């Protein structure tokens with residue numbers, strides 16, 4: 001039977017999921033908590049990684065290697081780059097880049113290191129499931145590139161640069177790390193984000209105000225997907 | 230019996246190690262190669278992660294979770310911040326920071342995210358082994374903080390900022406990622422770097438010139454440590 005990993009970065013991003021699980025069992029591992037359980041009869045393991053690329057890589061790897069998950073769904077919030085995206089809107093990644101990876105001193109493009117990829121695509125079948133769920137719920141769903149970096153961006157110029165350089169529509173701090181792990185370990189994965197802010201001057205205030213409500217929008221959508229997988 | 234992980238970031242950093250192993254067995258895993266073998270009767274698993282924090286996190290985690298290593302030694306090159314450090318000199322980390330981790334928009338210090346640490350200490354016993362080896366070889370060994378980030382720094386101002394902000398003596402692109410993994414998984418670890426450049430205007434030229442020779446200095450030292458563990 002398939003075992004689905006559901007991952008967030010912060011407690012607020014997974015709380016609306018954990019509270020809906022049956023047969024909950026909490027496992028302490030890697031200085032973190034992993035929530036095993038089931039949802040509509042499907043086996044799931046849920047965890048928040050803590051913020052940033054390194055914690056996200058560790059948690060995604062452990063969900064696969066240690067907990068035996070064979071599919072990974074990420075749920076969380078993001079800053080908007082695209083002007084189409086407003087607070088609470090959902091975006092799914094069709095590809096993920098690391099906007100702060102930079103060995104351009106050696107003539108490489110931004111986001112690239114040898115034997116890596118600038119943009120890593122997500123699983124097409126999971127994206128199709130998401131579109132089906134969105135249709136059933138009557139929810140608009142944007143698809144685009146999400147850029148990841150270890151900085152909370154609250155700066156118009158930096159955000160514009162990321163948008164232009166990576167053709168990115170949204171930005172956050174974990175997605176591309178999960179992408180590297182899942183593509184390396186050959187595990188189908190999916191990244192969903194609900195907009196919490198616009199990565200500009202007001203980003204930190206908006207983030208604090210909308211984290212919970214946007215995280216819940218994303219979490220509810222992910223749970224609906226689990227039913228369809 | 231103990232199993233020692235030896236990790237580098239680039240092929241050049243582990244080549245001088247692999248060529249010295251007995252009973253070599255190459256395992257393809259996670260879009261990478263892991264070299265199992267033995268050295269002076271000690272079981273080792275050697276791998277280069279590819280460049281940067283995400284690949285380093287994935288590889289360190291796999292070396293522990295998948296290959297069952299219970300000690301991790303990192304060998305590689307770094308840019309000097311401290312003026313005491315010249316090309317070919319060795320530095321061991323007593324602590325590691327992520328210089329590019331930045332959620333200061335929320336009032337946190339640089340390098341910090343909730344439930345994380347700005348500076349993660351390395352294992353004291355392994356540092357003692359290193360000092361013993363250095364003494365036996367008559368080699369000077371600097372101890373200090375190493376700062377890690379996903380950018381190859383070739384800029385005097387940025388380097389000075391990193392030095393001041395984190396009290397760092399050298400900088401590279403993987404150490405602090407390994408530190409997060411090993412401290413989370415409770416595995417003693419050690420980070421050694423030989424200087425390849427000074428993280429300034431000439432960094433990329435120096436790096437290309439001295440990568441191989443400095444990587445070998447670090448690798449030879451790590452192998453001498455394996456004999457003593």
Ligand SMILES: N[C@@H](CCSC[C@H]1O[C@H](O)[C@H](O)[C@@H]1O)C(=O)O
Nearest residue numbers: 009051077078152172173332335
């Ligand atoms: N308010 C927090 C910091 C949030 S950093 C931003 C997170 O959300 C972003 O969209 C990223 O994915 C991060 O996980 C604090 O003060 O610690």
Ligand SMILES: N[C@@H](CCSC[C@H]1O[C@H](O)[C@H](O)[C@@H]1O)C(=O)O
Nearest residue numbers: 103106238280306307381401402
């Ligand atoms: N010459 C390579 C880029 C090296 S990036 C720098 C690496 O060494 C540094 O000290 C870091 O640890 C990195 O692994 C290239 O052109 O791809």
